[in-house]
Amino acid sequence: MTRLSVEMLAADTVQPITSAGHARLGIAVLAGIAVIVLLITKFRLHAFLALTIGSLALGAFAGAPLDQAITSFTTGLGTTVAGVGVLIALGAILGKLLADSGGADQIVDTILARTGGRSLPWAMVLIASVIGLPLFFEVGIVLLIPVVLMVAKRGNHSLMRIGVPALAGLSVMHGLVPPHPGPLVAIDAVKANLGVSLALGILVAVPTVIIAGPVFSRVAARWVDVPAPERMIPQRPSEDLENRPGFGATLATVLLPVVLMLAKALADVVVDDPADVTQRVFDVVGSPLVALLAAVLVGIFTLGRPAGFSRERISATVEKGLAPIAGILLIVGAGGGFKQTLIDCGVGQMVLDVSKHWAIPALLLGWLIAVVIRLATGSATVATVSAAGLAAPLAADMSTAHAALLVLAIGAGSLFFSHVNDAGFWLVKEYFGLDVGQTVKTWSVMETIISVVAGGLVLLLSLVI
Template identity: 55%
Template sequence: MTPHPALVSAAEAITSAGTVQLVLAAVLGIAVVVLLIAWAKWHPFLALILGAAALGVTAGAAPGATVTSFTTGVGSTVGSVGLLIALGSMIGALLAESGGADAIVTTMVRKVSGSALPWAMAGVAALIGLPLFFEVGVVLLVPIVLLAAQRTGVSLLKIGIPALAGLSVLHGLVPPHPGPLVAISTLNADLGLTLAFGLICAVPTVIVAGPLFGNFIAKRVPLAAPPALVPAGAAAGAPGADAEIPPARQGLGDRDDPVEDELPAGRRRPSVLAAVLTILLPIVLMLARAIGELTLDKENRLRTALDVAGTPVVALLAGVLLAMWTLGKRAGFDRVQTSAVIGGSLPPIAGILLIVAAGGGFKQVLVDTGVGNVIADAATDANMSALLLGYLVAVGIRVATGSATVATISAAGIVAPLAATLDKPEVSLLALAIGCGSLFFSHVNDAGFWLVKEYFGMTVGQTIKTWSVMETIISVFGFGCVLILDIFV
């Protein structure tokens, strides 16, 4: 098998194993991760560390070289991805604590009714899903969904499925969420281009998996809203969900209208326009940078300015600074309170950062042992599309572990050498293909499955028919959109 000349690997630095041994090492390493997470119920952080160790030892690498490779991957991943996750979390926390998210959701729900309500809910979920993690978005939206279903008489699932679809699609396909950021970093994809392609794929995917599927499944799974608008707690499988409920949302079930609640003295609810502009600023800056790269000469001063402003760290930092004003000071927070909200956004993401970091280490061991090159050569000889390979690997790991993040990290590490042979647009599409695969068929080994089940008061069977099928539709239809884009770019 002739290796690709474009592929660069540090394999010679830590092992000289043959193809069969490297394939065996990859299978064993991934199997250790899957078994420890799915069977032994270990935290993914520890499972990824031991999986990387098993991979390195089986590949014949020296223990010291394996450790060095792993720690190098951890450092590079935290440096490129961890900072962005933290900044995005700060914007999300200010949006939630200030009542900005409430203002967006309830204003939209008030202005629409009847058949337009599911569409509006999908749009709102997608909008607030840009800066918020999926679990936080669920906590914010579900009380509004249940309240709207009770007041309008519209089926709970007809409104709820579009909201969940909007959150899930953004979580899996659009940065600055952890999964897309990890894939972009691992594959060296262009963030602005990936963001643009992700938004193009996200719109039709949300429509199909949200309002259209919601209308279909609501007729087949009758579901009444639970008596309490906010359940006493999420499932045990969703650690940390209760801790993430913003104070403004606690006890919402005893209130008639969340927008009309009295605020503490000196507090003001942010305007919808201010909240929306704050959410969109980082996205607009990153998209502007991508457009500048495609349309302006390198020497152009405007392009230089856009390159700086649209750098992910700069764009998200600008979003945080704007949020401190529009969702902090303008909302009545003093400097101490604003700092407390920002600081409070960091502890809940510690687990995510550790998983992402360990996944970066696991990916680096995959790369440095040469496993990625072997798989890339095999895929090329078999004439298998890099997009299809990335998607299928992510699907397999997602179904086995239940973790979209672990699936994204592992799949990106495996197909990373193939990215070196692709042009810039195709690398971005490869990142999206992996993101689509990471959302495939959420079931009982996924914390999100139990979170949705408990908040909507469904049985396991109902959750599979609704949530699990919706996630599969997102995965398959989203991947179809990626393949269509690949024809034109």
């Protein structure tokens, strides 16, 4: 297992924008995070504004010149948006095509038609995991929870037995598996290999989602026994059941970017020659941009055309898919700005200097940093982006596999105990018709199980690879 080293960044150290000592930098980090938390929770300020103000507050508390703090923030924002902004847009388009064409319904209906009562929780995990691959967490909830409610109501099943596995599938994909924004940002920050991160992410995700989904749902159903709220159960119009894309074509479209990225990872291992034509081809087609772009272009024909979409309807669907992601882009970008401010103030080097005498493995430290920021801000994406910035120096002397495991450790920590400062908490509460206590017993505990199990599996993997 890779541990902290004094010489990690000796060759690549960048002069910080402040001469503050470790104590002042530590106080500045806590103050910056406190400002963000206070603005989000107390004053209900949008996370983009809170992160912007918190970044400037961090620089001010650290004694950095304001103009340099602004430059650090804007540089980090621009770099982050440039790196993942297009990917977020392409993922949103694919998700909108999947929803509007009826492709998502086709996957759901096909799997449910082949499952019985006892296997329904496992079916919901599979549905959520497959559909959750190209979708943002909030979009996945909006898409899947109505299905969960219909299944629970029509089959007279426990809402928690059906709902918790679906939520677990969505959450695990969101925190551990690219091309979701959080893992992509972390991969970029620690300079990890995308294909290796994806492969290890899937390896960790499978047992994690089983434990947090079907297994924990048995306990959750005993703790909280509530019926599906009638007001939230949608009535599908009859025309929605016609002219849908086929199950095979829909599934192939959703999995296409994952297959392309895994193919690139396999080529990197088998060929391992940057000058080889085969590897160069796979490097191109397996890049996140090309993989997602290919899925969108294929989806226009495999999802839009079978649903009877005209060119105008496809164009409108793409436009509607892009509209809701403005806030996500800004939050992710501002998180990158906060990360860059942390780095430029010398916080990364401070983490190395302070922790060099600790016996804490680097992977565990990355997990703990993400846990603290998650609890403080309520955002898994903010926790991932910020923790990746702080933990990035830890990856300087890591192997390819261990750098990927650091990404997964951060992603696992970012899911720890969702509570009242997390938008997902309130989405689940309202959709399932729960009170705050019931939401904590189910959703919050499930998120904690995901975080702890995934973090433990990452540490175990680090011992054998």
